[in-house]
Amino acid sequence: MNQRSFEEVHFVEECGLMFELMGLPRMAGRIFGWLLICNPPHQSTGDLAEVLQASKGSISTITRMLIQTGLIERVALPSQRRDYFRIRLNAWPQMTKQHLMQVTAFRQLAEKGLMLLEGENPQLLQRLEEMRDMHAFMEQELPLMIDRWEQQRSSPKIGTIADLTPVNQTPPASVPMIG
Amino acid sequence: MNQRSFEEVHFVEECGLMFELMGLPRMAGRIFGWLLICNPPHQSTGDLAEVLQASKGSISTITRMLIQTGLIERVALPSQRRDYFRIRLNAWPQMTKQHLMQVTAFRQLAEKGLMLLEGENPQLLQRLEEMRDMHAFMEQELPLMIDRWEQQRSSPKIGTIADLTPVNQTPPASVPMIG
DNA sequence: CAATAGGTTCAATATCTATTGAACATTCGC
DNA sequence: GCGAATGTTCAATAGATATTGAACCTATTG
Incomplete structure (x- = not known):
């Protein structure tokens, strides 16, 4: 059945x-x-x-x-x-936040790479600079995007899903965020 | 050595x-x-x-x-x-475009889900509506973000990387984009 | 307090995917 | 066109990861 x-x-x-x-x-x-x-x-x-x-x-x-x-x-x-x-509720913005952590990791990796190539011909640095800059850019943009989303969705509707009590031993997925 | x-x-x-x-x-x-x-x-x-x-x-x-x-x-x-x-060059915006395809797939999946729940209690639909709306939102935002990136990087610098000829059998990764 | 339903853990296993390497194809110089 | 260097393919294997299931907790109920 x-x-x-x-x-x-x-x-x-x-x-x-x-x-x-x-x-x-x-x-x-x-x-x-x-x-x-x-x-x-x-x-x-x-x-x-x-x-x-x-x-x-x-x-x-x-x-x-x-x-x-x-x-x-x-x-x-x-x-x-x-x-x-x-x-x-807000599962999806949460995923974007996870993604943001990856972005940060990639920026940091690019910076490590640049340290390896310190003093080298500037042409060689381009690859890593683009990687660093693009990710730094996204580190700015993604949080703004999430903000816009949360604003656009004017009525937060929290509580309408149901009256069940979230078990409090479940922290809001304490996600280590960027510094 | x-x-x-x-x-x-x-x-x-x-x-x-x-x-x-x-x-x-x-x-x-x-x-x-x-x-x-x-x-x-x-x-x-x-x-x-x-x-x-x-x-x-x-x-x-x-x-x-x-x-x-x-x-x-x-x-x-x-x-x-x-x-x-x-x-x-532009490897990273390319990755974002790949990501965008995933976002589209998720929106479509949400829409399939909503069809399954057609006629159901509106409360039940919330989960899928949020999923659909968030992804539709990102489908708007991500291309704009890529545009901003490409603009901000004022000097396109194309050609400075090297004088090598990209082998033309390599199409620019013909990525099926959203309709 | 005993019985039981619900949930978790973890070693064993099944399943899947990346990786190898040898055979095959292709290109280019001579 | 022949031979050497380079690149590709694909069946076999190695290695990793998800999944199971049985033993083990824990909490609730009567």
């Missing part, structure tokens, strides 16, 4: 593939994909294991990763023992 | 790890990393195989991938049989 429709399975698999493209485990994409379309929008470990036909261990490991990266959160239902997971 | 210094090896390896983080083969990062710091800035398949201690096959496969994604290009030296590779 709890059969997922063909379209639902397909959606979940496609999401898995997209996550794989981004270098994340396919199962992370499956979990995220299911949480995008499930009803109710919060699901327990057991639910996920059943629907996605995966082991509880797998679900446990990967939900932890998804929480850590800020894409989902753990919520508690009033009178239930189980934990539930759901998509985190 | 052609020993790479410890720092150079380290730089190359770090670049490899960063590429791996992005879901690309580590060896792609190594090749790219070496092309960032090598002197001269163009290197043949053989050079790369020797310096990176990898098989020619590996180099061949991965340079093809890097060309395909627009990060490096193949150049011909006037009186030499060999092909050489070098970092492509």
